[in-house]
Amino acid sequence: MTSIHRRYHVVIAALAAMALTACGGDDGPSGNVGSIQVAVVPASLSVPQGGSGSVTASLTRGGGFSGAVTLAIAGLPQGVTTTITPAQLSGSTTSVTVDVTVAGSVAPGTYTATITATAQGVGQATTTYQLTVTAAPNYALTVAPAAVTIAAGASGGATVTIDRTNFAGAVALALANPPAGITGAFDPTPSTTNASALVVSVGAAVAPGSYPLTIQGTATGPGVKTTTLTVTVPAPVAAYTITLNPATLSVPQGSSGVVNIALTRTNFAGAINLAFENAPAGITGTFVPSSTTNNTSVFTITVAAGTPTGTHQLSLRGTAAGLTDRVAVVQLTVTTPGGGSLVEFQYCDASQVPVFLAYQDGTGAWQPVTATTSGGVTRFTFTLSQARGGVLAVFRYSTSIAGDALLVRRAAKARPMPQKNRTRYGVADAYGTEVHYASTSELAQDGVDNCALTRATKTVNGTVAGIPAGALGIVSLGESTNIFDGGAAPTPVTFDGVQAGLVDLVGTRVAVPGTPPNKAVVIRNLNVPDGGSLPSTIDFNGAASFVPASANATITGGAGDDLEVYTELVTANGATLMWADLAPSPTATRPWAGLNAATMVGGDFHSLVVFATPSGSDDYRVSLKYVGPVSNQSVPLGPALSAPTTSQIAGGAYPRFRFQGMLPAEYDKGAAIDVAGDFIGNNFSIMATGAYLAAAGGALVYDLTMPDVSGLAGFPAAARLTAGPNRMTASGFGFTGTGIFDVRPSVGAEFKAASKSVTISVP
Numbered sequence: 002m003t004s005i006h007r008r009y010h011v012v013i014a015a016l017a018a019m020a021l022t023a024c025g026g027d028d029g030p031s032g033n034v035g036s037i038q039v040a041v042v043p044a045s046l047s048v049p050q051g052g053s054g055s056v057t058a059s060l061t062r063g064g065g066f067s068g069a070v071t072l073a074i075a076g077l078p079q080g081v082t083t084t085i086t087p088a089q090l091s092g093s094t095t096s097v098t099v100d101v102t103v104a105g106s107v108a109p110g111t112y113t114a115t116i117t118a119t120a121q122g123v124g125q126a127t128t129t130y131q132l133t134v135t136a137a138p139n140y141a142l143t144v145a146p147a148a149v150t151i152a153a154g155a156s157g158g159a160t161v162t163i164d165r166t167n168f169a170g171a172v173a174l175a176l177a178n179p180p181a182g183i184t185g186a187f188d189p190t191p192s193t194t195n196a197s198a199l200v201v202s203v204g205a206a207v208a209p210g211s212y213p214l215t216i217q218g219t220a221t222g223p224g225v226k227t228t229t230l231t232v233t234v235p236a237p238v239a240a241y242t243i244t245l246n247p248a249t250l251s252v253p254q255g256s257s258g259v260v261n262i263a264l265t266r267t268n269f270a271g272a273i274n275l276a277f278e279n280a281p282a283g284i285t286g287t288f289v290p291s292s293t294t295n296n297t298s299v300f301t302i303t304v305a306a307g308t309p310t311g312t313h314q315l316s317l318r319g320t321a322a323g324l325t326d327r328v329a330v331v332q333l334t335v336t337t338p339g340g341g342s343l344v345e346f347q348y349c350d351a352s353q354v355p356v357f358l359a360y361q362d363g364t365g366a367w368q369p370v371t372a373t374t375s376g377g378v379t380r381f382t383f384t385l386s387q388a389r390g391g392v393l394a395v396f397r398y399s400t401s402i403a404g405d406a407l408l409v410r411r412a413a414k415a416r417p418m419p420q421k422n423r424t425r426y427g428v429a430d431a432y433g434t435e436v437h438y439a440s441t442s443e444l445a446q447d448g449v450d451n452c453a454l455t456r457a458t459k460t461v462n463g464t465v466a467g468i469p470a471g472a473l474g475i476v477s478l479g480e481s482t483n484i485f486d487g488g489a490a491p492t493p494v495t496f497d498g499v500q501a502g503l504v505d506l507v508g509t510r511v512a513v514p515g516t517p518p519n520k521a522v523v524i525r526n527l528n529v530p531d532g533g534s535l536p537s538t539i540d541f542n543g544a545a546s547f548v549p550a551s552a553n554a555t556i557t558g559g560a561g562d563d564l565e566v567y568t569e570l571v572t573a574n575g576a577t578l579m580w581a582d583l584a585p586s587p588t589a590t591r592p593w594a595g596l597n598a599a600t601m602v603g604g605d606f607h608s609l610v611v612f613a614t615p616s617g618s619d620d621y622r623v624s625l626k627y628v629g630p631v632s633n634q635s636v637p638l639g640p641a642l643s644a645p646t647t648s649q650i651a652g653g654a655y656p657r658f659r660f661q662g663m664l665p666a667e668y669d670k671g672a673a674i675d676v677a678g679d680f681i682g683n684n685f686s687i688m689a690t691g692a693y694l695a696a697a698g699g700a701l702v703y704d705l706t707m708p709d710v711s712g713l714a715g716f717p718a719a720a721r722l723t724a725g726p727n728r729m730t731a732s733g734f735g736f737t738g739t740g741i742f743d744v745r746p747s748v749g750a751e752f753k754a755a756s757k758s759v760t761i762s763v764p
């Protein structure tokens with residue numbers, strides 16, 4: 002072969018070698034030169050622990066290549082398995098499905114998976130995708146507080162929190178195998194939110210002890226989860242009360258009288274010791290027995306012959322080991338032998354002394370009384386010879402005052418209660434006139450009781466915290482109450498009209514009106530000076546806060562009226578508003594709330610008050626029960642009141658009116674009339690006890706006329722009714738237990754009342 006021919010064959014061989022190299026190796030089955038590319042859609046995949054998912058791998062062929070292609074996956078951690086379907090691509094097949102299964106043991110995180118496509122004659126092609134392993138759908142339960150104290154027969158609350166992880170499904174909540182007598186109600190259940198309110202009810206027969214309750218959640222997928230709430234049922238609170246019969250009596254000089262003492266015991270059988278404290282000169286008293294494990298004793302009062310006539314409050318103290326002392330008061334009037342009964346109206350705050358006071362003996366002429374003042378107490382003293390009488394007092398207000406136009410128990414002699422339609426208006430030289438008709442013994446007691454209602458008042462400042470937006474706070478210092486909306490700055494706060502002496506602070510926080518409070522604060526025995534500040538912040542998230550007890554009040558006789566529930570806490574320092582549902586509606590079964598057993602002390606109890614108001618009306622009915630620990634209660638309402646007959650009997654400078662009507666049998670303790678101008682002007686009220694009405698003809702019939710006292714010396718002519726339209730409200734009331742115009746607080750006592758309003762025109 003010539004050299005030219007040899008060079009030609011070498012060039013041909015080199016070109017052939019280059020062609021083979023460019024094709025990645027040998028020719029394919031067709032003998033053509035080709036290529037492959039692979040891609041993944043989607044390029045990322047998220048799979049939870051224990052779950053699965055898939056991606057699609059797509060093959061692109063080039064250069065006429067149509068041979069078989071095999072796919073493989075690498076780079077995934079142990080516990081992740083993949084399945085390729087089909088495992089090999091041939092012909093016109095251009096995609097496969099890659100199924101990914103993640104074991105529950107694979108740690109959450111992001112992993113890079115490499116897919117390699119291999120074919121004979123064209124080599125390999127690769128691509129990647131991201132596999133994100135997320136935590137498996139799950140939830141956990143917690144409860145706060147983790148431990149609650151609930152008395153037998155009461156209820157308590159806690160909040161169950163659902164901590165969710167990649168899970169939004171419903172969780173059904175229940176108590177798993179609770180002890181007999183203990184039940185739990187969750188709201189809501191099933192829950193798709195992150196929390197549920199739990200109310201635990203403890204039956205009256207549940208023995209004291211500690212009970213771990215298993216709260217169980219059940220959900221599709223994550224399954225069953227539990228947490229534990231420990232319920233402590235304390236031993237019943239020991240206490241006793243002292244009831245006197247009679248609590249008011251008159252004893253002539255040189256004579257004696259007897260008071261029967263009833264001791265009502267609660268979980269206490271020990272000895273109760275009785276003592277007569279601070280006996281006035283000339284008055285002695287003995288107990289038979291003076292120490293007893295039974296339920297009765299007799300107190301004999303002896304008045305020496307030379308003892309001055311007058312009215313005295315005799316303090317009887319009961320003491321018992323481990324229990325709070327109880328004090329009962331006998332109102333004793335010392336009279337001359339064969340004389341009339343002495344009545345003394347006492348005012349213990351100079352700012353609340355009336356500018357005029359007169360009395361009526363029986364149905365005789367009204368007579369003015371001149372006041373005397375000693376020891377900081379102003380007294381109006383007079384003698385009644387008849388079995389009944391009346392007292393009229395005129396008050397002058399020259400600053401902002403409370404206008405009590407619709408007060409069912411406006412002149413309550415045990416303590417005030419929540420009132421409907423209590424308005425405030427500032428007006429100079431406004432007058433209020435109060436008339437009390439009662440039996441002579443009732444008026445004598447009324448006069449002494451009046452001192453407690455006319456004590457000096459003060460202003461106290463404080464700060465409030467822990468009321469979030471959307472929540473409401475109710476905070477009372479004695480009889481002064483403030484309501485806070487968490488959406489507005491609730492602090493600082495001023496308590497006006499706080500009574501002198503020891504008072505309690507009671508506060509509750511409500512997440513949603515109409516629901517029981519989720520936190521409460523109680524601070525006892527405060528005596529902050531006028532203008533001073535509370536010793537600490539009222540913090541509903543602080544260490545002193547606690548979850549109060551709650552139960553249901555089933556209200557009967559509502560007749561479709563809007564119903565509202567109030568709770569007061571009654572302690573040795575008086576009654577203090579604790580909570581109101583703030584959600585009037587006709588719903589008859591409503592929650593009520595009070596102290597749990599852990600925060601009650603001996604002698605504590607509650608007043609449960611229900612108002613019923615027809616929609617769009619100023620009329621209302623009210624029912625009150627004094628109860629011990631929080632428990633389910635039935636609260637019956639009395640009937641509605643019929644409108645009175647009103648007639649004008651005098652005009653001129655001092656217009657007067659007559660009011661007549663009938664009372665239902667439930668309101669046999671008395672009737673009241675209140676007249677006031679709209680928003681501004683003078684007001685006038687008359688209250689008559691059932692004993693007075695019975696002596697006048699019938700306890701359920703009232704015929705009350707405004708007294709004609711305008712001609713008496715010292716009467717302020719400006720105290721007349723304000724000319725123009727006035728709202729007149731007639732009320733009737735009844736109660737079980739002791740009292741005059743109001744029932745005295747004691748467990749088991751009940752009070753009912755109703756009011757009816759009309760408009761009268763005053764010339």
